[in-house]
Amino acid sequence: MSRTAPGFAQPAAHRIRGPAALALCIALLPLAFANNYYYEVAVLVGLNAITCVGLNLLVGYAGQISLGHAGFFGLGAYGSAILTARYGWPPLGALVAVTPGVAALAYLIGRPILRLKGHYLAMATLGMGVIISIVIATEDRWTGGPDGMSVPPLSVFGFTLQGERAWYWVVGGCLLLAVWLALNLIESPVGRALRALHGSEVGAEVAGIDSARAKLMVFVVSAVYASAAGSLAAHYSGFITPSKVTFFHSIELVTMVVFGGMASVFGAVAGAAVLTMLPQFLTLFKEYETVVFGAVMMGTMIFMPRGLVPSLATLFADRGPSKVPP
């Protein structure tokens, strides 16, 4: 009997087990939270995790790359900010309008650039991110330019969401939803098509998969994840600046995905969690903070080249029956 792949034996079971474990984590974490600062960091983790789960569908599963996803995060954030602050839209209405708008834009941008492969695709998406970031920084009439703009709080049917604790539960719920949708997608014919074209594009094509269409679809889905996280982030922080729309934030997002483990939904969550929290701990090292951060990154990639979650999963799978979902 050949080695059984982790998590593939009972797909139906792990589609429930994974999110259940995550829900338990989200529910129990606050017991360890000493003050509001912990909630604040946890919300940031959650928002990054939502973006990364989406980005991982594109990068980890479909094998494409985007070095411009902070752009979609920014479009969601500024879209919501402008509609609510400048035009007085209700936040939920703005979210519902902005997300399909970003999806449409991702479709238009993705159509020509997803024909590119490898380094060329990386360059094209990088250019896209830079353009979005420049537009946001210079159109100060709308966006407040480099000074940023304030955003009204998230209110739903007259109930206003305020305080880190309330946000924690909302973002936690959104992350669970994001994870559940992503797991469903991966275990469907659509998700199999994406993974197949990562494995062999010509093999996927001769099996009847329109690879151009599949890539475009997952690009749009990942942009929607980033945009929704951006909208939430804008309302949460109440004030946004172009700093979260920069090329560096795009790189940060890809790093989280690779660090946590490509082609692993929970890897993306873990990567976002570790790399969002790490700088908070590393303040202990004062001026050596960046050096230690770099060392942790390099060490992980050398000793766990497949990323945190898949490497640990293999480690535990070798010791006993696998319990780690994809």
Added chain:
Amino acid sequence: MSLLRVERMSKEFGGVHAVEGLDFAIEPGAVFSIIGPNGAGKTTLINLLTGVYKPSAGRILFAGRDLTGRAPYEFAAAGMARTFQNLQVFFNMTALENVMVGRHLHERCSLAAAMLRFPSLARAERACREYAVGLMEFVGLGEHVGARADSLSYGALKRLEIARALAAEPKLLLLDEPAAGLNQTETQGIDALVTQLAARGVTVVLVEHNMRLVMGVSHEILVLDYGKKLAQGDAATVGNDPRVIEAYLGAGVA
């Protein structure tokens, strides 16, 4: 009516004629073999027939439709499936999932249905899984159903590609050297599998060096040499053709 018709088809790579002015037709239910010395253009021809390469000139008509210049997935949608001489297995997936990908054309579902996992999709997925398991058993991979593709032996991967191609329920199955790189026992297994497929009435295009297999199962054989048709006919006709013997064994023997 022919299932596949190729008219005056040529393929050039930077001035080199890999395939030149080919004409032939494949009848439904036939096993059509393509043979020829190394570099004769056999794999190029298979790539042309499945849309992986676009012909420089000529036409390909399949099941009554002109597919010339279309993408490989459109050839697949029209009813073609193939294997590769140099495997194109999805090593990032399980063996079973590889075969399930072969069902893609029969398992179309919308993005919303996939992400929300509609109950109808869950049912279709179970059926797809069972179908794929059945095919893995048919090609002799029954004990590898839960295995990762990258844990399979080379011989098993060759069979896995055949199962994946069969999963599409193709009108035409193209096998590019299914026995290449296999030892004698494994080759005999593939022989038996191809013979079994032929007996089931699957229309097969077979590229193979193993003459015993080719002569045994083929209804028609096309002999290529330097990208051109050297001979065409049944096993007896081709086997006794002096030009074929010369191309294989060198001048002076015939």
